[in-house]
Structure formats: structure tokens, C-alpha cells
Amino acid sequence: MKKTVRALLPLFLVIGLVLSACAAGNTYSLDSIPDYSGSSYVAVNDNQPYFSDTDLTTTSLESYSNLDGLGRCGVAYACVSTDTMPTEERGSIGQIKPTGWHTVKYDCVDGKYLYNRCHLIGYQLTAENANEQNLLTGTRYLNVDGMLPFENMVADYIKETDNHVLYRVTPIFDGDNLVASGVLMEAESVEDKGEGTCFCVFCYNVQPGVTIDYTTGESTLAESYTPAAEGVG
Amino acid sequence: MIIISCVDDNMGMMFNHRRQSQDRVLRESILESAKDSKLWMNHYSAKQFSENNAPQINVDDNFMSEAGDGEYCFVEDCDVVPYLRWVEKIILYRWNRRYPSDQTFPIGLSAGGWKLIHTEEFAGSSHGKITEEIYTR
Numbered sequence: 351m352k353k354t355v356r357a358l359l360p361l362f363l364v365i366g367l368v369l370s371a372c373a374a375g376n377t378y379s380l381d382s383i384p385d386y387s388g389s390s391y392v393a394v395n396d397n398q399p400y401f402s403d404t405d406l407t408t409t410s411l412e413s414y415s416n417l418d419g420l421g422r423c424g425v426a427y428a429c430v431s432t433d434t435m436p437t438e439e440r441g442s443i444g445q446i447k448p449t450g451w452h453t454v455k456y457d458c459v460d461g462k463y464l465y466n467r468c469h470l471i472g473y474q475l476t477a478e479n480a481n482e483q484n485l486l487t488g489t490r491y492l493n494v495d496g497m498l499p500f501e502n503m504v505a506d507y508i509k510e511t512d513n514h515v516l517y518r519v520t521p522i523f524d525g526d527n528l529v530a531s532g533v534l535m536e537a538e539s540v541e542d543k544g545e546g547t548c549f550c551v552f553c554y555n556v557q558p559g560v561t562i563d564y565t566t567g568e569s570t571l572a573e574s575y576t577p578a579a580e581g582v583g
Numbered sequence: 584m585i586i587i588s589c590v591d592d593n594m595g596m597m598f599n600h601r602r603q604s605q606d607r608v609l610r611e612s613i614l615e616s617a618k619d620s621k622l623w624m625n626h627y628s629a630k631q632f633s634e635n636n637a638p639q640i641n642v643d644d645n646f647m648s649e650a651g652d653g654e655y656c657f658v659e660d661c662d663v664v665p666y667l668r669w670v671e672k673i674i675l676y677r678w679n680r681r682y683p684s685d686q687t688f689p690i691g692l693s694a695g696g697w698k699l700i701h702t703e704e705f706a707g708s709s710h711g712k713i714t715e716e717i718y719t720r
Contacts, residue, residue, distance in 0.1 A: 391683070499591075499681045499682050499683045500682075500683055502680050502682055503604065503682045503683060506678075506680065506709055507605075509709035510604070510605055510606060510709035545601070547601060548599060549599050551683070
């Protein structure tokens with residue numbers, strides 16, 4: 351089934367690029383996002399995704415943006431269903447080094463490693479492995495506390511209902527930074543017009559206890575870090 | 584009344600005015616628990632049971648004011664705290680997953696003196712492991 355989806359990819363890519371301009375450019379700006387203050391995400395646009403009614407389709411699809419001139423990933427867009435979900439164990443992605451990638455460890459980070467190769471659209475939704483257009487240099491906190499709970503909610507909704515969910519993840523880079531400030535995650539269930547699942551959130555690409563230079567991805571232990579103050583989503 | 588609620592690993596119940604998750608096998612388990620009594624819920628929750636032919640279901644948006652002793656209340660998006668003094672038992676179903684939440688289960692179980700008297704795990708229709716916990720005062 352996944353091969354069928356891929357065969358239709360060029361058509362959907364065109365659609366996806368139009369949509370991405372709508373989400374990442376015209377109606378959404380990093381300026382409107384409050385500074386990180388302890389929660390891994392913040393609701394955007396009153397938690398309503400920027401999809402239009404004509405976007406809602408029951409045709410499973412995936413599209414991923416070409417890397418930009420700096421090698422950065424862009425909008426990932428999908429109509430997720432059981433057709434796009436994995437049927438086998440996840441493969442290796444260690445050979446991909448997204449922009450800003452550093453292998454660095456801190457004791458204050460769960461699992462030690464500051465950065466994870468974050469799937470824009472999680473493996474449990476579209477079964478993408480080492481697709482450089484779907485991988486982002488993201489903190490452990492972004493991956494586990496920020497994005498994963500939303501992916502879980504969408505995946506379990508689809509498995510239970512066999513419905514489709516329109517799903518878009520937009521990495522937000524400030525200027526020419528190589529590390530994204532965060533990701534905009536949008537989702538809307540199709541058959542019930544968002545009654546089952548619907549959200550629009552910005553997840554912060556931060557790591558409590560670590561200061562990140564977003565232009566390069568270099569990092570240092572934060573001087574003022576106190577574990578008790580760490581927020582979880 | 585006997586409260587029935589579903590929670591994630593952070594005791595979350597709802598996000599953006601929607602339940603975090605649902606499961607067909609869990610619904611059947613709830614109906615079985617309440618088969619010899621009344622199962623109260625509001626219209627939002629009743630939609631989830633629309634395919635179940637369940638005579639024990641009573642739908643009322645003010646259902647916690649209506650429920651009597653020994654009757655079950657399925658609570659998803661409403662506040663149980665004002666009715667806490669009438670709660671005899673709590674049946675909590677844990678998804679064993681992390682979801683986002685902006686509404687959490689409001690009763691502090693350990694701080695409130697609730698005692699865990701029963702735990703049982705079962706596989707749902709779309710959840711690998713759901714844990715049922717029963718608490719009494």
C-alpha cells in the first residue's frame with residue numbers, strides 16, 4: 351500500500367508545497383510565539399490547524415519538502431491512515447546528520463544525548479526511516495516531551511477508528527539558523543471533521559539545563575539550571 | 584456514585600475539548616461493569632457509545648447531580664470535584680501512554696486517602712495494555 355502512496359507523491363508534493371506556504375509563511379510567524387516558560391508546547395491559532403475544508407481528503411498521502419540551500423528540512427505533510435503506518439520494525443537512521451547536528455551528552459538530559467534525529471512525521475505514522483527530508487536536529491525534550499505525545503494521540507486515534515488524519519509539521523528556523531527554534535504541529539481528523547482529533551501547537555526545540563546556539567547547534571550547560579524547575583509537557 | 588474515568592501517564596483526560604483516546608474493548612468493559620446498575624454520562628460521552636445497545640446508559644448533561652448511590656458515572660470532560668463527597672468508588676482506566684492534556688483527573692488519590700483495592704491489565708482494541716484500577720475510601 352505504501353508503494354501506491356509513493357507513486358502518487360509528485361502530485362501530492364505540488365499540493366503540499368502550496369499548503370506549506372500557507373502554513374509557514376502567510377499565516378504563521380515565530381514572532382507570535384511566546385518564549386519558552388516551562389511547557390514543552392504552546393497552542394497556536396486557538397489550537398485550530400490552518401487546513402482548509404478542501405484539504406480534507408480520505409486519500410492517504412505523504413509529501414516532504416526538498417532541503418533548502420542551507421540543507422535544512424522543510425514542511426512535512428501527510429494524510430495519515432493505517433495505509434501509511436508501519437508494518438515492520440523501525441530501521442536505522444544514524445547515517446543522517448540534519449543541519450546543526452552535534453553528538454553531545456549532558457548528565458541532565460534523559461538518555462544523556464542532547465540531540466535526537468527527530469522525525470517531523472513520526473515513524474509510527476508514516477513509517478519513514480532514513481529520509482533526510484523528514485529528520486530534524488531536535489533536543490531530547492522536543493522529541494519525547496514535545497512531539498511524541500501528539501504523535502501517540504494521532505496514531506491511537508487512527509488505529510481505533512480506521513479514519514484518516516490530515517497532519518503537517520513545519521520546522522521553524524529563525525533566519526539562517528541551522529537548528530530550528532521549534533516545530534508547528536497541525537492535525538485534523540478527516541471523516542469526523544476534527545471531532546476526534548484536532549490541534550495546532552508549537553513545540554519548543556529547547557532542553558532544560560542546556561543553552562543552545564541555534565546558529566550552529568553548539569551548546570553549553572546552563573549556569574542557572576535547577577532540575578526542580580524543569581517543565582514537562 | 585462510582586466514578587469511571589480514563590487517564591494517560593500524566594493523569595490527563597482531555598486536550599483541546601476532545602478526549603485523549605478511546606477504545607472499543609474498554610467501552611465493552613465499562614458496560615459490563617455497570618450492567619446491573621445505571622451508567623450515567625453526558626451527551627459528549629454518549630456519542631462514543633452510540634453503537635452499543637446498552638439499556639443501562641442514562642444520558643444527562645447534569646448527570647452527576649442525578650446519579651444515586653451505587654450508580655456509575657462515566658466522566659470525561661466535566662469536573663467531579665463538586666460531587667466528591669458522594670463518590671463511593673473510583674474506577675480508573677490507564678492508557679499507559681503519554682498524550683497531551685489540558686484537563687487532568689482532579690482527585691488526588693493518595694492525598695485524598697483513596698485506597699487501591701484492585702488492579703487488572705487487559706489488551707484493548709487499539710491499546711496494547713490498559714490498566715484498570717479500583718479505589719475506595
